[in-house]
Amino acid sequence: MGSPGCEHAGFTSHSPLYISHPHTDTRTTWLDEGEDVKPPRSLLGLPELSWPGVYLPCYDRLAMEENPWVLRMTEAPTPAPAPAAVPPSRTQEMNPVKPSQVQDTSPEMEGQAEERCLEQVQTMVVGEVLKDVDTACKLLNIAPDPLDWSCVHVQKWLLWTEHLYRLPQVSTMFQELNGKDLCSMTEADFRLRSSQFGDMLYAHLDIWRSTAAMKERCPPEDNKSAADDDSWSEVINNYPNQPIHLWQFLRELLLKPHNYSRCIRWLNKEKGIFKIEDSAHVARLWGIRKNRPAMNYDKLSRSIRQYYKKGIIRKPDVSRRLVYQFVNPV
DNA sequence: AATCAGGAAATGA
């Protein structure tokens, strides 16, 4: 981060960036054995999926109450967010500006400090965007560069975007388009396909394109992924398009409590017992991953039950609703 | 009303 050329991500003026962080330093650890201890809702994120992320203007329409500190870049000559609002794990290395640093200074100094501050925020935003795109790529099993997408990838991305912004189904309006087609479309083209959300999708795509362009300019240094990227390092399959198994997918989510403990979490990791907290949400994620828009918990749970006779997943000794157990815990 | 169990057939890679 912050190497020359990386400061300006190349986001165009029509892609107002928002950053948001679901994390706070008040995060608590809930005990594995804790029976049905609900994770505090406010700590993990987005309306329903904690994909810390890039938000578009329509964000206003989304569940703001759960993200009390959205920073609007397009109108932010204001001080950096309060340190408490800065995600601790990701920004320690980014020197968040403390409010005290901008006090007791002359106007010029203040201007400089403000500029520095803005720069830092910008750097932070870029970092977050990169990360978020990365996370989405892994979840969807698609390449980061839209130009590389097949029609299926485009549909996945659209489904994901619908899910993220709680849009009605718009993906049907973009069928039979691959990534190149999508990228060659103008904002007007997008509007033609979806008068209501075309501009938004266009802006979101623009962010992805910018991110891909930036990745090319500043190839990722292999330092940060190891320590910083915690559990994604053991993600099962990356872009080589192998089908992922449901049990693997569930493990993936469970390995990312940071992002998904609101919808699925361990009750007892050692024994492999987990609970689906938000069945609809998990089903939707699975549907997105498998490109099955009609997926629901009824069907997902049937798939889980297929694992009973295969000895992959079972019901725990004391059967409880939405609680399952991996036969072979990690 | 949601979840659970499992049969049966369809589907897609």
Place this chain on the structure above:
DNA sequence: TCATTTCCTGATT
């Protein structure tokens, strides 16, 4: 062929 997905009936929470 395999791993679901889809649909279903009936039971349980």
